[in-house]
Amino acid sequence: MxxxxxLKLLLTGALAxxxxxxxxxxxxxxxxxxxxxxxxxxxxxxxxxxxASLSKLMTAYVTFRAIAAGEVxxxxxxxVTKHSAGEPxxxxxxxxxxxxxxxxxxxxxxxxSANDIAMAVGENIGGSQxxxxxxxxxxxxxxxxxxxxxxxxNGLFSPDxxxxxxDLALLxxxxxxxxxxxxxxxxxxxLAVGKKAIPNYNLLIGRYPGADGMxxxxxxxxxxxxxxxxTRNGRTLVAVVLGEKSAVSRxxxxxxxxxxxxxxxxxxxxxxxxxxxxxxxxxxNDMHDEICKKKAPQEQSxxxxxxxxxxxxxxxxxxxxxxxxxxxxxxxxxxxxxxxAPKAMLDQGGQEFADVPLPSWRPDxxxxxxxxxxxxxxxxxxxxxxxxxxxx
Numbered sequence: 001m002x003x004x005x006x007l008k009l010l011l012t013g014a015l016a017x018x019x020x021x022x023x024x025x026x027x028x029x030x031x032x033x034x035x036x037x038x039x040x041x042x043x044x045x046x047x048x049x050x051x052a053s054l055s056k057l058m059t060a061y062v063t064f065r066a067i068a069a070g071e072v073x074x075x076x077x078x079x080v081t082k083h084s085a086g087e088p089x090x091x092x093x094x095x096x097x098x099x100x101x102x103x104x105x106x107x108x109x110x111x112x113s114a115n116d117i118a119m120a121v122g123e124n125i126g127g128s129q130x131x132x133x134x135x136x137x138x139x140x141x142x143x144x145x146x147x148x149x150x151x152x153x154n155g156l157f158s159p160d161x162x163x164x165x166x167d168l169a170l171l172x173x174x175x176x177x178x179x180x181x182x183x184x185x186x187x188x189x190x191l192a193v194g195k196k197a198i199p200n201y202n203l204l205i206g207r208y209p210g211a212d213g214m215x216x217x218x219x220x221x222x223x224x225x226x227x228x229x230x231t232r233n234g235r236t237l238v239a240v241v242l243g244e245k246s247a248v249s250r251x252x253x254x255x256x257x258x259x260x261x262x263x264x265x266x267x268x269x270x271x272x273x274x275x276x277x278x279x280x281x282x283x284x285n286d287m288h289d290e291i292c293k294k295k296a297p298q299e300q301s302x303x304x305x306x307x308x309x310x311x312x313x314x315x316x317x318x319x320x321x322x323x324x325x326x327x328x329x330x331x332x333x334x335x336x337x338x339x340x341a342p343k344a345m346l347d348q349g350g351q352e353f354a355d356v357p358l359p360s361w362r363p364d365x366x367x368x369x370x371x372x373x374x375x376x377x378x379x380x381x382x383x384x385x386x387x388x389x390x391x392x
Contacts, residue, residue, distance in 0.1 A: 003094070016324070024266055026042060027043075027044065027223070027241070027242050027243035027244065027285075028044040028045060028047045028049055028164065028165040028237065028240075028242040028243065028387070029041070029042065029043050029044075029045075029077065029165055029240060029241050029242065029253075029257065030042045030045050030165045030168075030169045030239070030240045030272065031237065031238070031239045031240075031257045031258070031260070031261050032169055032237070032238055032271075032272050033235065033236070033237055033238075033261075034172070034173060034177075034229065034236040034237065035235070035236060035268055035274060036266055036271070037173060037271035037272050038267055038268075038269055038270070038271055039264055039267075039269055039270055039272055039275060040237070040260075040261045040264055040267060040269075041257065041260070041273065042165070042166070042262070042275070044165070044279055045149055045164060045165045045166040045169075045275060046165075046166055046275075046277045046278060046279055046281045047164060047165070047166050047242075047279060047280060047281070047285065048147060048162045048163075048164060048280075048281060048282060048283065048284040048285075049162060049164060049224065049225075049226065049242045049243065049284065049285060050157060050161065050162055050163075050185055050219060050286075051148075051155055051161065051163045051165060051168070051217060052155045052157075052217030052218050052222040052225050053090075053113045053115075053154065053155040053215065053216065053217035053218065053225075053240050054155060054163070054168060054215055054217040054225050054227060055118075055136075055150060055152070055153065055154060055161065055163075056109050056110065056113060056118050056153070056155060056215060056217075056219070057168070057171055057172070057175060057214065057215050057226075057291070058136050058139065058140065058150060058153075058171060059109060059118050059121060059122060059132075059136070059153040059154070059192050060106060060109065060110060060175065060182075061139060061171060061174060061175050061179075062104070062125070062126075062132065062135050062136055062139055062352075063106060063121060063125055064175070064178070064179045064182060065139065066125050066342075067102075068179075068291065071125070071232070071342060071343045071344070072102060072124075072125060072339075072340070072342045072343070073102070073340060074092040074101065074103040074331070074339070075101050075102070075103070075336070075337060075338050075339035075343030076102045076339040076340055076341060076342055077099045077100070077101070077102075077122055077124075077337035077339070077341055078098065078099065078101070078102050078105045078117075078121055078124050078337070078342075079098070079099050079124060079284060079345075080094045080095065080096055080097065080098040080099075080100075080117075080120045080121075081096060081120060081123050082096040082117065082359075083119065083123065083129070084096075084116050084119035084120035084123060085116055085120075086116075087115040087116045087118075087119050087154060087156065088115060089115065090112060090113050090114060090115060091114050091116040091117070092108055092112065092114045092116055093116070094116065094117075094334065098334050099334060099335070099337050100117075100333070100334050100335070100336075100337060100383055101336050101337045101339075102330075102337075102339075102342075104123070104332040104333065104336075105117050105120065105121050105189065106121070106182075106185065107191060107330060107332050108191065109121065109202075110185055110186060110188070110215065111185075111188050111190065111191050111198065111200050111330075112191060112198050112201075113201055113215075113216065115154040115155075115156060118153045118154035118155075119152070119153055119154050121153065122152070122153030122154075122322065124342045124344065124345055125344055126153075126343050126344055127150055127344035127345070129153070130362075131344065132153050133150050133151050133152060133153070136150040136262035137149060138149055140167070140171075141330050143170050143171060143174050144170055145163070145164075145167035145170055145383055146277075147162070147163065147164040147166070147167050147173065147277075147281055147290060148162065148163040148164065148167045149161065149162055149163075150164035155217055155219070156219065156320060156360055157219045157220070157221055157222075159173070159284070162284055164281070165240045165241075165242055166272060166275055168227060168240045169238065169240050169272040170272055170273065172214060172227060172229070172238050172240070172335040173272065176213075176229075176236075178284060183212065183213070185359060186197070186212065186213030186215070186229075187205055187211065187212040187213055187327050188200060188205075188328075188329075188330050189206050189327040189329065190327050190328075190329045190330075191329055191330055191331075191332050192329040192330065192331045192332070193331075193332060193333055194261075194333065197327075197329055197370065198329075201216045201247070202215065202216055202226070202228065202251075203247065203248070203251040203319040204215070204228045204230070204251055204254060204255060204319065205239070206323045206325070206327060207228060207230070207318060207319055207321075207323065208228075208255050208258070208319075208336055209230070209231075210230040210231050210232045211228065211229070211230045212219060212231055212236070213227075213228070213229045214227040214228065214229050214238070214323060215227050216250070218247070220287065220288040220291050220292035221286045221287055221288045222242070222243065222287065223243035223244055223245065223287040223290075223291050224243070224244040224245065224246055224247055224249070224252065224291075225241065225242045225243065225244070226239075226240075226241045226244065226250040226253075226254050227240050227241075227254075228241070228250065228251070228254035228255070228258065229240070230258050230262075233263055235266075237258055237261040237262060237264070239253075239254045239257040239258050239261070240260070241253050241254050241257065243285065245256050245290075245291070248317045248319055248320050251317070251319035252317060252319060255319065270392055273336070274286065345357055371372050
């Protein structure tokens with residue numbers, strides 16, 4: 001009885017947070033100050049939810065830790081396996097055997113939310129999907145993400161892949177505080193792959209004042225998830241929003257939470273790490289029927305639906321409008337991977353399994369058509385954080 005009484009006081013006292021302006025949220029969310037870790041608002045923060053592509057934040061975190069440990073370098077090769085190439089969209093679509101730099105792969109994961117590249121990174125760094133998932137779960141446990149479990153690096157639906165808004169807040173703090181050198185990657189406005197421009201699915205980037213990250217996610221059972229961060233006057237706030245009804249509404253909800261947070265002073269409330277667990281923490285919420293049986297196919301996507309034609313009598317969200325400036329795109333592509341191969345892809349003798357020489361065709365008989373070597377990718381692809389301008 002005493003424990004429940006204390007918990008009630010915590011939730012109605014120290015964690016009694018202001019009501020949200022506008023319509024009440026029906027889904028999990030946490031709004032917090034990145035520097036202090038103090039919670040500004042929360043709702044159903046421990047409710048089990050499918051993370052979708054928010055899983056890629058853990059994929060990035062495990063990879064950052066592998067870089068720091070010397071297992072791999074930013075210019076190390078990431079090979080697209082047959083398995084990773086077969087992952088469904090959103091994807092880059094590179095053929096099996098294609099090779100790219102690790103830093104380019106990470107940018108494709110964080111901006112394009114490419115499922116094939118996330119799987120390729122996981123397989124290269126973890127040795128296999130299962131091996132990488134073990135590392136993801138080990139990091140989640142170390143960070144105190146008690147309501148989280150991973151089975152894949154890209155967030156494609158599995159009933160065994162779940163998280164909570166509070167756990168995601170812990171992950172965001174770890175990424176931003178431990179690896180500030182990678183913070184610019186989360187605010188990239190778009191990618192340039194050859195002549196193709198790929199905009200960031202995070203609609204706050206370039207539209208919301210101070211927006212500087214982090215990630216979006218969508219599968220039918222999860223609805224539209226988003227983690228958005230913004231910095232103003234040296235203060236960084238982060239909103240974790242799960243289960244919105246559309247790509248536009250998740251951006252609007254995230255922006256509204258951030259607006260409210262910036263209007264508040266830093267509270268004397270509990271931190272994300274110190275929040276007491278509450279509510280139903282075991283039953284995942286499945287939004288499949290609500291999202292994918294009631295929406296048109298073009299709305300079942302990470303990308304925002306097309307903007308209505310000019311003159312149409314349809315209100316337009318500020319997060320659905322085109323950017324008011326020419327976006328800065330970062331060029332990525334294949335090739336240029338001159339660093340050491342990930343240690344997980346090497347055997348004990350240091351020989352890459354994929355580099356075992358293939359037997360040549362017998363010289364006394366003509367080689368069959370198609371047996372000639374195939375050059376995959378481009379060694380002259382533009383690499384690094386070189387900005388490129390492209391029309392929106």
